[in-house]
Amino acid sequence: MSTKRPHLSLASxxxxxxxxxxxxxxxxxxxTQARRLAGLxxxxxxxxxxxxxxxxxxxEAGGIRPRPEQVRRIAEVLGMPATFFTAGRPxxxxxxxxxxxxxxxxxxxxxxxxxxxFTELVWELAHALETYVRMPDVDLPGWDGxxxxxxxxxxxxxxxxxxxxxxxxxxxxxxxxxxxxxxxGILVTVLPYRNPDSRKLDAFSTTHxxxxxxxxxxxxxxxxxxxxSCAHELxxxxxxxxxxxxxxxxxxxxxxxxxxxxxxxxxxxGQLPTKIDFTRLGALQQTWGVSxxxxxxxxxxxxxxxxxVSGRAWRRLKALRADGMLPSTPVSSYPGEVPVLLExxxxxxxxxxxxxxxVARDLHWPEHLVQQLLEYVDPRPALDLQDALEPTE
Numbered sequence: 001m002s003t004k005r006p007h008l009s010l011a012s013x014x015x016x017x018x019x020x021x022x023x024x025x026x027x028x029x030x031x032t033q034a035r036r037l038a039g040l041x042x043x044x045x046x047x048x049x050x051x052x053x054x055x056x057x058x059x060e061a062g063g064i065r066p067r068p069e070q071v072r073r074i075a076e077v078l079g080m081p082a083t084f085f086t087a088g089r090p091x092x093x094x095x096x097x098x099x100x101x102x103x104x105x106x107x108x109x110x111x112x113x114x115x116x117x118f119t120e121l122v123w124e125l126a127h128a129l130e131t132y133v134r135m136p137d138v139d140l141p142g143w144d145g146x147x148x149x150x151x152x153x154x155x156x157x158x159x160x161x162x163x164x165x166x167x168x169x170x171x172x173x174x175x176x177x178x179x180x181x182x183x184x185g186i187l188v189t190v191l192p193y194r195n196p197d198s199r200k201l202d203a204f205s206t207t208h209x210x211x212x213x214x215x216x217x218x219x220x221x222x223x224x225x226x227x228x229s230c231a232h233e234l235x236x237x238x239x240x241x242x243x244x245x246x247x248x249x250x251x252x253x254x255x256x257x258x259x260x261x262x263x264x265x266x267x268x269x270g271q272l273p274t275k276i277d278f279t280r281l282g283a284l285q286q287t288w289g290v291s292x293x294x295x296x297x298x299x300x301x302x303x304x305x306x307x308x309v310s311g312r313a314w315r316r317l318k319a320l321r322a323d324g325m326l327p328s329t330p331v332s333s334y335p336g337e338v339p340v341l342l343e344x345x346x347x348x349x350x351x352x353x354x355x356x357x358x359v360a361r362d363l364h365w366p367e368h369l370v371q372q373l374l375e376y377v378d379p380r381p382a383l384d385l386q387d388a389l390e391p392t393e
């Protein structure tokens with residue numbers, strides 16, 4: 001029997017003229033979140049609202065509260081309703097050390113902080129939607145509502161095989177990887193903003209929220225890279241309860257997990273060519289949903305190519321790409337790799353009269369922010385998540 005969840009909202013309690021009330025209930029952590037999401041440093045924000053960077057630091061630390069007129073300027077500059085900055089509603093709390101970032105050198109710290117704030121908001125949107133709709137329970141070995149300990153073998157290949165067994169996937173190709181993770185209660189989303197620095201982030205993930213989150217970056221818009229990144233982050237969720245951003249050993253383990261999870265050696269070894277045959281590899285790419293690069297790595301890992309053969313294959317692959325013979329395959333061509341969980345949750349909530357405006361009011365967000373987090377939706381029909389989403393009564 002479904003249980004009605006309490007509706008978490010402060011909207012009815014706030015007066016029309018909000019500045020004074022918000023100043024009195026100002027939550028410095030919300031300022032940090034909104035500032036980072038906007039990609040601003042404390043100095044940047046200070047210059048826009050005519051205060052010192054030290055004052056912004058004090059606002060965020062809770063040492064002092066901004067005056068009503070400063071609240072209005074902060075809200076305008078950061079593009080948030082003034083009530084966004086009030087305390088008293090569920091808030092995700094992450095720091096960059098709790099997120100699996102692949103490299104600490106490639107992307108600027110500001111961009112990593114922005115990614116963290118985005119991840120927090122993704123979870124908060126999911127939490128708000130769960131007021132109206134029951135989402136799939138998290139089915140992740142070792143998962144305990146915001147904490148993750150190794151629940152599978154620590155060896156990456158063994159862990160991949162064990163998860164396939166647990167999820168009853170057999171040893172064949174996985175046709176819809178993103179949809180699979182969503183059906184197991186994992187939030188998967190795509191960065192909605194793009195700039196030269198965001199391109200350097202790659203994918204990232206965290207288990208330090210009440211529901212695990214995987215954030216993908218489709219800047220290169222290649223479905224094979226997209227799928228491998230998703231499997232790589234799944235490896236982090238399973239193998240690395242404590243994030244160590246940029247840890248080379250963790251990254252190698254996540255790669256090994258992804259390779260075995262997407263292309264089990266027991267099935268693939270009899271299909272891979274022992275000589276360089278890109279026609280054959282191209283057919284396997286379509287069947288298994290992994291890149292030619294990944295196939296060549298597997299050929300080497302499984303002892304099918306010598307170092308010399310592998311070197312010639314990589315040179316040939318580079319030449320084919322340089323000649324434009326291997327164009328990227330858009331993610332949008334594969335609906336099963338497009339995140340839909342949050343969008344479908346809203347769709348089901350609409351049956352209860354819930355709109356984007358309702359959710360925005362609950363969260364104290366601008367409506368366009370809700371739409372932005374839901375906009376990566378392929379218009380073509382796709383299979384349901386096995387009725388995993390059920391509206392509450």
